[in-house]
Amino acid sequence: EAGVTQFPSHSVIEKGQTVTLRCDPISGHDNLYWYRRVMGKEIKFLLHFVKESKQDESGMPNNRFLAERTGGTYSTLKVQPAELEDSGVYFCASSQDSGAGTKNIQYFGAGTRLSVL
Amino acid sequence: AQSVTQLDSQVPVFEEAPVELRCNYSSSVSVYLFWYVQYPNQGLQLLLKYLSGSTLVKGINGFEAEFNKSQTSFHLRKPSVHISDTAEYFCAVRENRDDKIIFGKGTRLHILP
Helix, strand or coil: CCCCEEECCEEEECCCCCEEEEEECCCCCCEEEEEEECCCCCEEEEEEEECCEEEECCCCCCCCEEEECHHHCCEEEEECCCCHHHCEEEEEEEECCCCCCCCCCCEECCCEEEEEC | CCEEECCCCEEEEECCCCEEECCEEECCCCEEEEEEEECCCCCEEEEEEECCCCCEEECHHHCEEEEECCCCEEEEEECCCCHHHCEEEEEEEEECCCCCCEECCCEEEEEEC
């Protein structure tokens, strides 16, 4: 069974450009999460999808970030325009269930390292 | 608000020696606790989890952790480390009423020959 996959593994762009990150969750997982680790800081939650709906987007830093999950399968995270402080590693995770319960175990992908120059 | 503290940013340990990576958390409600590991050039992998039941949980690669509710701690231990344990270890907590995971800053484990 394939795990959570993320593309690309590394992206280098210039300030002001647009970048789109993609995440494919584990098959059958309705819940998809995005997290980010800025250098030297903790891994922080960005948002949570249940199928195609945004359940919680309280961690999105600003309106330059747009996440979508059309059809409830893979998700994209677009940064437009990118700024220097957006550099970091973006992780995607998926889980079978959400809410209280033991099936809300999140499995993470390898991450996308974004470098904004 | 919930938070996770990993006091040690880096821990050097000789090969075959025991290791303990410390983790404390704060939360006003019941929590689930996790340790994730990131090996060099790889993604985050779930090492072990505490959901309920026995406070001593065993994970992969010989690691174990003990949940101490009174001290709000979830320290990770291994009796004898190997060079392949070189990685960054993240303690994490999820409140039972929430979905998002709160991570500590991570501890880099360096195995010395």
